Each structure stands twice: as C-alpha cells, then as structure tokens.
Amino acid sequence: MSSGELENDGWVRTSRDGAVVTVTLDRPDQLNAQTPATWAALAAVGDALDDDVRVVVLRGxxxxxxxxxxxxxxSPEPGVAGGLGDLGRLSAEEAQERIRGYQAGFRWLRSPAxxxxAAVQGHAIGAGAQLALACDLRVMTDDxxxxxxxxxxxxxxxxxGTSNLVELVGYSRAMEICLTGRxxxxxxxxAIGLANVVVPAADLDGTVADLVAALVAPPVGASRETAALVRSAVRNAPDVQDAAERAAQVRRLHELVGGR
Incomplete structure (x- = not known):
C-alpha cells in the first residue's frame, strides 16, 4: 500500500501518508453498519500492510x-448472505470457521508492528464497539x-470484544457491561480506561493528528519493542515479563552501539 493510495471495498476506504494508514468505514447513510464484506475488507487491509507502516487510524x-x-x-430466514439465519444452520465446525474469518478483520489491529x-464519534454499538476495542488506543468525542x-x-x-474489554477495564466491569448491554x-x-482522551467533536481530527505525531516520533525499533512489552505484560507472569524486558533492552543496546 503506497503513500496516497486510496482503496474502497466493502464500505471500507483506506489511504496512506508515510508511515500512517487511515482506514475509514464509509457507509454513513447506514451509520457505518457492518457486514461480512466489511470484515473481509478490513482483514485485507491488515494483510496488505508493509513493514514501514507504524500507525493505523480507524475512523467512521x-x-x-x-x-x-x-x-x-x-434475519432468521435462510438466504441472507452472512446472516444469522444462515450461520445458525451451519454445522458447529463450519460456523466457528466462518466466525474465525470474521474475527480476522478485527484481530490484526493488535499486530506487533x-x-x-480508533477515532470514535457518536455510536459504537456491537460490532462497532468491538472494532473500537480492537484498537490499541481510543480517542472519543464527548457525545x-x-x-x-x-x-x-x-x-x-x-x-x-471480550478479551479486549477485560484487558481494558477488568473482569467485573467487563462482566457488567457485557451482560447488561448498557x-x-x-x-x-x-474514567474506566476505555478512552484515552475525550474531546469535543470539533477537536477530534486535531487530537488524533497530535496523537499520531507523538506515536511516530520515537525510533521505530524502540517503539515496536516497547509496544510489544506493554502487550505481553497483560498476560505474562512478572518473572516472564522481567525477562522479556531484559531481552528487549539488550536488543536495543546492541542496535544503538552497533554490537552483536
């Protein structure tokens, strides 16, 4: 995906400016409602990223x-492509494999590189909320x-959505949010850690731009190693995480001093 390239498929529009790729859900007349085609298009964006991409901004x-x-x-009726009716009529193995493909449109947003x-305005409901939760960071408008x-x-x-939500807000809050649907x-x-910053709608673009500039400012190697450590810290035991920090720091030092 070269700089300035613009693609539009499955109501997903992508563009690139240097190390930053912007992915836009582009179905405003339907409040960016999602379909399997949306998830396939999102997964294709993830597959197309090259090693020079450092930040992905997801918008609606x-x-x-x-x-x-x-x-x-x-619709519970058969014949609606990708509908719950069709999915529910598949065997358990077939249905799970179908959902695995849908999940691929979300999981790449935590890719190591x-x-x-997520720049979130208005509503983020269901699949929309899960897409926002799939991102590392969220900037939200006050509405x-x-x-x-x-x-x-x-x-x-x-x-x-469940693993990402628990990581962000903890077990009991995630349980309450998921079961009540509120x-x-x-x-x-x-306040609970779902949003990194909340701003008026008029400030959303500028705030996201400032955040992106700060994210690409550190050297790429240090940035990626640090991000990997933060991600692994969620699941690693302290001794395992300590070892990961040591190994990452030695890699950084060797690169900085031209060592082995």
Whole structure:
C-alpha cells in the first residue's frame, strides 16, 4: 500500500501518508453498519500492510463510528448472505470457521508492528464497539457511546470484544457491561480506561493528528519493542515479563552501539 493510495471495498476506504494508514468505514447513510464484506475488507487491509507502516487510524464517516451489524443480518430466514439465519444452520465446525474469518478483520489491529488508534464519534454499538476495542488506543468525542448489546439479543460478543474489554477495564466491569448491554458514555469510558482522551467533536481530527505525531516520533525499533512489552505484560507472569524486558533492552543496546 503506497503513500496516497486510496482503496474502497466493502464500505471500507483506506489511504496512506508515510508511515500512517487511515482506514475509514464509509457507509454513513447506514451509520457505518457492518457486514461480512466489511470484515473481509478490513482483514485485507491488515494483510496488505508493509513493514514501514507504524500507525493505523480507524475512523467512521459521518455522525457515528459504527452502529454495529447491518440490520439485514439479524434475519432468521435462510438466504441472507452472512446472516444469522444462515450461520445458525451451519454445522458447529463450519460456523466457528466462518466466525474465525470474521474475527480476522478485527484481530490484526493488535499486530506487533503497528499501533492502532480508533477515532470514535457518536455510536459504537456491537460490532462497532468491538472494532473500537480492537484498537490499541481510543480517542472519543464527548457525545460518543459504546455499547455491547449482544447478550440482550440472545447472542454473545464474538468479534474479539471480550478479551479486549477485560484487558481494558477488568473482569467485573467487563462482566457488567457485557451482560447488561448498557451504553457507556464518553465520560465514563475515560474514567474506566476505555478512552484515552475525550474531546469535543470539533477537536477530534486535531487530537488524533497530535496523537499520531507523538506515536511516530520515537525510533521505530524502540517503539515496536516497547509496544510489544506493554502487550505481553497483560498476560505474562512478572518473572516472564522481567525477562522479556531484559531481552528487549539488550536488543536495543546492541542496535544503538552497533554490537552483536
């Protein structure tokens, strides 16, 4: 993906400026509602990234980040491509493999070489909330709301949302947010660690630009090693994490002094 290149597929638009790729959900008339085509397009963006990309910014065109699944997918009737009715008629193995493919559109946003930033305005519901949670960082407007209503609809969050939410807010808060399906407003999101910063809507673009500039400022090797350490710290035992820090620091020192 070369600088300035623009692609649009599955209502996903991408552009690049140097080491920064911007991915925009581009279906504003439907509040950026998502379909399997959206997730395939997102996964293709992840597959196309080269080693020079350092930051990915994920946005939604229009007044909402993403209102979740396209309503047509909720149909229990067969014949709706990618719909819950078709998915529920597959064997367990086939259905899980299908969902695995959907999850690939989300999980790449935690790829080791990049830092991902979600710019969230308006609503981020269901799949929209999970897409925002899949990113490393979130900048939210003061009118933004995140909501995971899947359990109230007889379903579960299955697009990588549960692990990311628990990492961000802890077990008990994640349990309550997922089971009640209630909306989490921007102020609360900031207070509990879901949002890194909350700003007026007019300041969203400038705040994201400032954050991106700060993220690409450190040397690329140090940035990627540090990001890897922060990610592994969530799951590693202290002694394992200490060892990871030692190994990463030695790699950095060897590069800085031209050592072995």
């Amino acid at each position: 065109e229009g007044r909402s980040f993403s209102a979740g699944l396209d309503r047509s997918l909720f 990049i830092v991902s930033v 933004a709301q995140l909501r995971l209503p899947e359990a109230t609809l007889g379903l579960v969050p299955d697009l990588t 909306a989490v407003g921007a102020a609360e999101a900031h």
